[in-house]
Amino acid sequence: MEIVPVLLRSVVRDGAVSTVSSDPVFEPPPFSELELRDLSKRIPQNGRYALLQITTASGVATAAARIQGEEFFFFLLKGEGAERLASIPAFCLSRGDRLPLATPAAVAMLGYTPWELAGGDFLKGFTGSPTGQSSLVPVLDRWGRRHELIHMPVRQSDGSVWITVTPVPDTLASGWESILASWVSRPASSAVSELESALEAIGANGGALFERQGDSYALVASRNSPVSQEDLAPGGLLSSAGAESSEWLDTGGEGAGGHLYIKAFGRSDGFLGVFGGAASPVTVESRASVVLPVLAMRLDLSAALRADMETESRKAVLESIEKMLQERGTSSWLELGAMLDDIASRTGAARMDVISQPAETSGPVPVAAQPAESQDSTTVDVRMRGGRILRVGFDSPSHADMRMARAVARIFERFCHRDAPAAARDVHPGGWRTVQIEGFRVVWQPEGSSLPACFSFYGREAPCDDCPVTRGNAGRQGVPSSHLRDGWIEEIMPVGTGHSVRWTRWMADPSDPGTEKLPGGAAVYGRSGEVVSWNGWMETVSGVGPSSARGQGASRLLDRMAGPRVVRQLELAMGGVFLPDSVEVTLPGGRRCFSKMIPGAGKDMIAHFVIDARSAGIEEVQILAGPGAAGAEGEPSSLRTAMEGVCEIYGWELIASDDSSPDSTEVWLSAPALSEYLLDLLKQMAPTMPERKASLSTAFVPEGRPLAGRPVLPAIYGMVGFRTYPVLLPGHQQMLAGLEREIAGLGGWMARSGEQGRDEVVVALPIVGRDLGERRRITLYSADDWFTGEIEAVTSGLPDRFCVASNLTDLAEMQLSSRALVLRPRPGEAGLVSCLAARVPGQPMILATGVRPRIPVTVSSVMHLQTPATRDELLMALRRMIVA
Numbered sequence: 023m024e025i026v027p028v029l030l031r032s033v034v035r036d037g038a039v040s041t042v043s044s045d046p047v048f049e050p051p052p053f054s055e056l057e058l059r060d061l062s063k064r065i066p067q068n069g070r071y072a073l074l075q076i077t078t079a080s081g082v083a084t085a086a087a088r089i090q091g092e093e094f095f096f097f098l099l100k101g102e103g104a105e106r107l108a109s110i111p112a113f114c115l116s117r118g119d120r121l122p123l124a125t126p127a128a129v130a131m132l133g134y135t136p137w138e139l140a141g142g143d144f145l146k147g148f149t150g151s152p153t154g155q156s157s158l159v160p161v162l163d164r165w166g167r168r169h170e171l172i173h174m175p176v177r178q179s180d181g182s183v184w185i186t187v188t189p190v191p192d193t194l195a196s197g198w199e200s201i202l203a204s205w206v207s208r209p210a211s212s213a214v215s216e217l218e219s220a221l222e223a224i225g226a227n228g229g230a231l232f233e234r235q236g237d238s239y240a241l242v243a244s245r246n247s248p249v250s251q252e253d254l255a256p257g258g259l260l261s262s263a264g265a266e267s268s269e270w271l272d273t274g275g276e277g278a279g280g281h282l283y284i285k286a287f288g289r290s291d292g293f294l295g296v297f298g299g300a301a302s303p304v305t306v307e308s309r310a311s312v313v314l315p316v317l318a319m320r321l322d323l324s325a326a327l328r329a330d331m332e333t334e335s336r337k338a339v340l341e342s343i344e345k346m347l348q349e350r351g352t353s354s355w356l357e358l359g360a361m362l363d364d365i366a367s368r369t370g371a372a373r374m375d376v377i378s379q380p381a382e383t384s385g386p387v388p389v390a391a392q393p394a395e396s397q398d399s400t401t402v403d404v405r406m407r408g409g410r411i412l413r414v415g416f417d418s419p420s421h422a423d424m425r426m427a428r429a430v431a432r433i434f435e436r437f438c439h440r441d442a443p444a445a446a447r448d449v450h451p452g453g454w455r456t457v458q459i460e461g462f463r464v465v466w467q468p469e470g471s472s473l474p475a476c477f478s479f480y481g482r483e484a485p486c487d488d489c490p491v492t493r494g495n496a497g498r499q500g501v502p503s504s505h506l507r508d509g510w511i512e513e514i515m516p517v518g519t520g521h522s523v524r525w526t527r528w529m530a531d532p533s534d535p536g537t538e539k540l541p542g543g544a545a546v547y548g549r550s551g552e553v554v555s556w557n558g559w560m561e562t563v564s565g566v567g568p569s570s571a572r573g574q575g576a577s578r579l580l581d582r583m584a585g586p587r588v589v590r591q592l593e594l595a596m597g598g599v600f601l602p603d604s605v606e607v608t609l610p611g612g613r614r615c616f617s618k619m620i621p622g623a624g625k626d627m628i629a630h631f632v633i634d635a636r637s638a639g640i641e642e643v644q645i646l647a648g649p650g651a652a653g654a655e656g657e658p659s660s661l662r663t664a665m666e667g668v669c670e671i672y673g674w675e676l677i678a679s680d681d682s683s684p685d686s687t688e689v690w691l692s693a694p695a696l697s698e699y700l701l702d703l704l705k706q707m708a709p710t711m712p713e714r715k716a717s718l719s720t721a722f723v724p725e726g727r728p729l730a731g732r733p734v735l736p737a738i739y740g741m742v743g744f745r746t747y748p749v750l751l752p753g754h755q756q757m758l759a760g761l762e763r764e765i766a767g768l769g770g771w772m773a774r775s776g777e778q779g780r781d782e783v784v785v786a787l788p789i790v791g792r793d794l795g796e797r798r799r800i801t802l803y804s805a806d807d808w809f810t811g812e813i814e815a816v817t818s819g820l821p822d823r824f825c826v827a828s829n830l831t832d833l834a835e836m837q838l839s840s841r842a843l844v845l846r847p848r849p850g851e852a853g854l855v856s857c858l859a860a861r862v863p864g865q866p867m868i869l870a871t872g873v874r875p876r877i878p879v880t881v882s883s884v885m886h887l888q889t890p891a892t893r894d895e896l897l898m899a900l901r902r903m904i905v906a
Contacts, residue, residue: 083098765787
């Protein structure tokens with residue numbers, strides 16, 4: 023009786039068990055649900071096969087078993103002598119069309135059943151060796167883990183070939199590849215530790231690591247190195263080392279140990295490595311080509327982790343300052359003076375002054391006097407609104423923190439609206455925390471209160487900006503609308519002919535799990551797949567709390583939460599294979615997420631991060647439709663002011679050029695729309711940034727500059743620059759492409775450049791144009807002689823003067839003094855309408871094209887004219903535009 027493979031599949035449904043066999047002759051074992059539950063305790067919950075013994079109708083059999091959800095799979099052999107072979111990892115190749123055979127032990131080790139072996143070339147690596155001789159072959163199992171197997175093929179009398187395989191013990195694996203694998207599996211550490219690991223992988227006895235600082239390098243780590251910082255000085259051993267340097271130096275020592283290998287590496291050659299004491303220079307060069315890029319990435323990661331810790335520390339200090347100002351109800355500069363000592367101590371400063379410079383006085387007047395500075399101290403000044411200066415003193419120059427001083431100044435500007443302190447408010451439950459208003463006038467309030475208008479609660483003399491009452495967004499009858507204003511939660515609800523207003527003090531709760539920093543979830547698993555930690559986001563999506571999740575099989579939870587792709591990712595990680603790219607999954611409800619697994623901090627631990635696309639802001643940007651929908655119609659806002667505000671919120675650093683003053687960076691979006699757009703922009707750009715910095719400049723961009731295949735209108739643009747990684751993941755590429763489309767809809771453009779070793783993304787928005795005179799003419803831009811002639815024919819009787827712009831430069835200049843535009847653009851120039859509409863909001867335009875393009879919803883009146891058109895259609899379109 024020949025040996026045949028059998029695969030059983032058992033499914034538990036509604037308390038009953040159904041069993042399906044691949045061999046109709048085999049009598050399946052009568053598994054009960056209880057027996058399957060008992061077997062499941064002996065099978066790992068990670069989808070891999072385990073070797074165990076099961077009871078069948080003919081006795082005890084050795085089988086490879088695995089679990090996938092509620093399905094149980096059992097692979098075993100049937101036939102004479104099958105049980106003796108079951109525990110030996112082996113394969114059998116037979117002549118003809120018969121299936122290759124695999125023993126249960128081989129299936130449990132490598133995961134391939136005979137049916138999967140028949141459809142692939144897995145066994146080709148074993149068939150090249152002569153029969154009767156053993157050899158070593160590396161293979162990947164079904165889950166992607168690498169194995170080194172000792173195999174020996176033996177040919178039988180019937181022509182079949184039996185191949186026994188034995189795994190090489192991990193303790194025998196050696197070589198610099200294993201050292202490199204061990205190094206990259208550890209979390210990033212200090213520069214000294216990283217240098218020691220790099221030296222071990224390269225095979226050098228000693229070395230030094232330098233980091234670029236300005237135009238030179240500074241020593242950051244050294245071990246058994248014959249060089250020091252002085253060797254970089256003129257005339258020193260390393261004086262000629264610099265960018266793109268790769269050379270050998272002979273220090274005079276004996277043999278190869280006296281040679282030093284010098285190599286600049288990293289982004290923009292930001293690091294310089296010196297390695298010596300190697301036995302083979304050829305080996306050092308070949309290994310350095312692999313090791314140095316890894317070292318550069320780990321050093322960048324270590325620096326980023328330190329920067330994130332500093333940012334979080336600074337953010338915590340700023341949040342404590344904001345909370346203190348909110349609790350004390352600070353709204354004037356005079357009220358601020360009593361708190362400067364406390365604020366200075368929180369920021370690490372020795373003292374803090376707010377200097378006022380009234381126009382009628384010749385010298386500055388301090389809001390709060392502070393002691394005179396000592397000889398070793400230093401002072402930084404930050405200019406604020408109204409001519410004020412925030413002067414911060416530090417004990418020494420090394421303690422001076424300009425970024426902290428700027429952030430504190432921005433907080434003061436947000437809270438302090440006037441010079442005099444506000445009238446004392448009675449906020450106890452019997453005071454006027456609930457009033458009835460008609461318009462803005464208070465018609466009812468509790469006894470003992472004397473609030474004349476609702477805005478008087480904030481110490482203002484006029485209605486608040488973006489008041490819900492004026493915008494008609496004050497809720498509906500019986501349902502209040504809530505707003506956060508000056509540290510108060512303001513609830514407004516229509517009642518009768520007026521509104522009811524209620525104020526409640528807002529207190530941030532730092533322990534709220536909804537305020538976690540990561541826009542997604544984080545978990546830690548053991549190497550066998552059990553859950554070690556499980557955070558709040560994971561609990562929300564899966565419906566399983568952290569206490570219930572701990573100790574459970576992660577594959578079952580992940581399969582229910584995100585599906586088989588993440589389960590497969592976990593299987594690979596459990597086998598020591600960590601995918602370099604994140605895995606995209608779609609949660610129930612259509613939410614896109616990205617799953618990433620890396621080696622954990624502990625031994626045999628797996629760290630799992632899930633970034634939610636919606637929370638992280640990498641979904642498509644939803645842009646507000648211009649000033650008419652978000653604020654005062656037709657009033658432009660300062661790109662610089664809004665950029666400074668959103669950078670402060672996220673803890674980014676804004677580097678603004680001298681020519682980007684608030685008046686020179688006015689764009690067509692109103693303040694609320696611009697702030698919301700920039701917040702979305704920073705959230706989406708953050709995953710691509712090695713450092714949280716943005717540059718702002720104002721420049722004239724001439725015609726003809728190629729930007730992603732789109733023409734650019736010659737005009738002045740406010741340009742925000744972001745420095746990115748040189749290599750972006752596919753998800754980041756798609757995000758940038760989506761941003762490019764949205765920015766084009768706003769009239770701007772987006773470009774990527776890699777000049778001088780810098781990879782940068784530039785986002786540009788057109789600056790609002792200034793009138794050059796009285797707008798009396800109508801400008802025609804056309805490259806079509808027929809259309810130009812038709813327009814001249816139908817406008818001969820109209821009183822308005824028509825002028826023709828023959829190129830984009832003339833169009834950009836003539837637009838600013840025109841009351842309307844008629845556009846017949848060249849192919850590919852239809853997108854310029856967005857920029858023209860953004861430069862002069864409200865300017866009527868006729869866009870004459872054969873195919874209707876995507877016209878953004880802006881405050882400009884853009885009318886599409888289908889061409890070719892008759893003279894009557896042209897005349898009617900012109901009259902409608904002129905009348906409008």
